Amino acid sequence: MRKLLFTAASVSLLVTATPSIAAPCKDAKGKFTKCPPKGPVKATRCKAANGKFAKCGTPGAKPI
Structure with a gap:
């Protein structure tokens, strides 16, 4: 019974998280655009x- 509840909970989390991960980026007019990179910003x-x-x-001092 415990395995069944754990499996059901993990499947429900995967199903609800998928649309937020796959959401494409849009501009102000509603057109699809390329999403900006999500990595850390490199310091100058x-x-x-x-x-x-x-x-x-x-x-x-001069930037390199």
């Missing part, structure tokens, strides 16, 4: 004039 790094990494706000 800067180097100082001497070639070492520095904070991007320091004078002389």
Whole structure:
């Protein structure tokens, strides 16, 4: 009985989660568009004039 309840609960979770995963991206007019990537945003790094990494706000630092 316990296995049957566990199986029924897991199947119901899979069925309800599938439409939210497969939802396509739309623009303001309702047309389908390519979805933006969901990965982490890569931080910009800067180097100082001497070639070492520095904070991007320091004078002389340039983004690489």
